[in-house]
Amino acid sequence: MTVHLLHVADLHFGALADIRQVEALERMIPDLRPDVVVVAGDLAQRARHGEFQRARAFANLAARTAPVYTLPGNHDVSWWWRPLVPFGRGVLYEKYRRYFGPDLTPTLNVPGAVIAGALTSYGVAWGSLTPRVRDMSVIGHLPKREITRVRAVFSDAPADAAKILVMHHNVLRGEISGRMGLARWRQAQRRILDSGAEVVLCGHDHQEGADLLGDRVVVSTAGTLCERSRGGRPASFNFLTLEPTAVQITVFRWEGERGRFQASDTFAFARAPAGGVPAAVA
């Protein structure tokens, strides 16, 4: 069974969102005919009601075509509340939950795939403390309990279902930024490799990418649809085709003069049958 998946991230509704790009994507979704739409966090810019309301309108529109999966990014967390206070965490996600439901990391089953999420956005938290002060609310971390939960979801799933893990922060180092999205990233990468995921969908770096983690997990990093793209690159999103023996990731890039997204490069990875070990083929 082949699964088509639209992967976007970092829409940043609010001042940074480029409404031409958002509307162009909204118009494209029925033509792309994805089986599932994943928004890998940072729907909002300042976790404001109006931003979430626009994000929800986007999700509702996409849901006319396919089930929509979202989880919160660092910009969707009201991190300025109770920084470093380990209890009362609920307030951080109150607004996000109001618009996207109580479960921050739901599990979504579609024919041929199971999609699980790992929460990496905790505001200013002990787990994401870094020496760079301005990074404290930006960088994420991947707690063991998240991966333990995800691993259980994947091990309960049918053997032939594609195991797809969604998280906001980039798992691989950004090419231009040179930065990892996660604190203690080596440990996080080991946890991901241990989770049973075949494909990871992430964002945060604002630069698109498609690569392998540990030679066996395909990592799709979505670019952004907002004005703050990395290195002045065009806005982009990824479209994945998961076949029984291959995963293909096509990057759609914004063509400003024509006012549309255009399919550009495609990356292909072998996928071992029933969740075995894939390898890069192109």
Ligand SMILES: [Fe+2]
């Ligand atoms: Fe982010």
